[in-house]
Amino acid sequence: MxxxxxxxxxxxxxxxxxxxxxxxxxxxxxxxxxxxxxxxxxxxxxxxxxxxxxxxxxxxxxxxxxxxxxxxxxxxxxxxxxxxxxxxxxxxxxxxxxxxxxxxxxxxxxxxxxxxxxxxxxxxxxxxxxxxxxxxxxxxxxxxxxxxxxxxxGVLKANEGEQYITETIFRKRNRQLIKQKKQDSDYRCEVCGMNYEEVYGEIGKNYIIAHHIEPIGSRNVSSPTTIDDIALLCSNCHNMIHKINPPMSIEELSYQINK
Ligand SMILES: [Zn+2]
The missing domain is CATH 3.10.590 (ph1033 like fold)
Structure with a gap:
């Protein structure tokens, strides 16, 4: 399935x-x-x-x-x-x-x-x-x-043969952290403060994008993410952050907006 x-x-x-x-x-x-x-x-x-x-x-x-x-x-x-x-x-x-x-x-x-x-x-x-x-x-x-x-x-030490398993653990842990982060939040973009429900009504309820501060693709070792590695963003701010590579920090984009 x-x-x-x-x-x-x-x-x-x-x-x-x-x-x-x-x-x-x-x-x-x-x-x-x-x-x-x-x-x-x-x-x-x-x-x-x-x-x-x-x-x-x-x-x-x-x-x-x-x-x-x-x-x-x-x-x-x-x-x-x-x-x-x-x-x-x-x-x-x-x-x-x-x-x-x-x-x-x-x-x-x-x-x-x-x-x-x-x-x-x-x-x-x-x-x-x-x-x-x-x-x-x-x-x-x-x-x-x-x-x-x-x-x-404890300390995650994955050899090659075990890599695929740690990836799986990482993804699972990651999903749990994102869920937790969202539940504890007010579903507001951390950069511009936008809240989807306020703009779009019912359909926007509990919608927000989870952004990885350290992009998953750049990881050499699948170290477990912590809740502080995830930022919640609206799709506009998320797009702007990824306009450059490596992505801008949350602080940098906030500074750009407030300038
Ligand atoms: Zn935003």
């Missing part, structure tokens, strides 16, 4: 999949039909999408309460959870450009899970039952990832 799709699932406490054919879900509520009927409907509609068919069947018939489930975004194993319900049906429970899903199970996603990269050689948007070889690989990386994350709060 893509990042946004994963976030929709995590935030709703679900794992979902689905398939639409001519704008309609191929099968409706699977709890009302048997697996044989499911196959018959799929065959009648002559849907040539065997991967999706198998994904939906996994969610609809093969996942059981208390099974362990992992979520992936590309090669990133982004989440781990425990299934908490039988399959449910709600068209559009997960929606994104090109994605519309209707079958889901409730999942208790583990908040302490530490994401890592592992190529399972599986397509996007595929639900798989993990064979023992894949489970073993995942478990091994989980242990490693747990150990590496412990470094982050």
């Amino acid at each position: 893509g990042e946004e799709v994963w976030e929709q699932c995590r935030d709703q406490g679900i794992a979902a999949t689905g398939y639409y054919h001519h704008g309609e879900p191929v099968v409706g509520d699977c709890s009302k039909i048997s697996e044989e009927e499911f196959d018959a409907i799929w065959r009648d509609k002559a849907v040539n999408a065997t991967t999706s068919q198998s994904s939906v069947k996994h969610v609809a018939y093969h996942m059981k309460t208390d099974d362990i489930i992992y979520a992936k975004e590309g090669t990133l194993i982004a989440g781990k959870g425990t299934i908490k319900s039988e399959c449910k049906y709600h068209p559009g429970i997960v929606k994104q450009e090109g994605v519309r899903w209707e079958h889901y199970v409730e999942v208790d996603w583990d908040e302490n899970f530490k994401p890592f990269t592992l190529d399972l050689a599986a397509n996007q948007h595929t639900v798989l039952k993990l064979n023992s070889e894949r489970v073993e690989k995942i478990r091994e990386m989980e242990t490693k990832s747990d150990m590496l994350y412990d470094y982050v709060d």
Whole structure:
């Protein structure tokens, strides 16, 4: 699943999949039909999408309460959870450009899970039952990832092989810091004082751009950002700051405005 799709699932406490054919879900509520009927409907509609068919069947018939489930975004194993319900049906429970899903199970996603990269050689948007070889690989990386994350709060020393994991930690930590910074703020541009809600009304509520004072691209080591490394700006001031390279400081732009 893509990042946004994963976030929709995590935030709703679900794992979902689905398939639409001519704008309609191929099968409706699977709890009302048997697996044989499911196959018959799929065959009648002559849907040539065997991967999706198998994904939906996994969610609809093969996942059981208390099974362990992992979520992936590309090669990133982004989440781990425990299934908490039988399959449910709600068209559009997960929606994104090109994605519309209707079958889901409730999942208790583990908040302490530490994401890592592992190529399972599986397509996007595929639900798989993990064979023992894949489970073993995942478990091994989980242990490693747990150990590496412990470094982050101490001294971060990433060798080449571990770099990709620290990048992941960095991005995650970064998202949390941005969220925190915004929540603690009055959503006002730190340079010009503009507030989107005051100008645009409801649609502008809680909108502001997070600017990295030390640009991420210039980092050699993915050192964790602190909340002071983030400035909140309106898009005009953000554009002006990036008009030169390296970007202007907040103080410099404020000085330019007040001159
Ligand atoms: Zn501004």
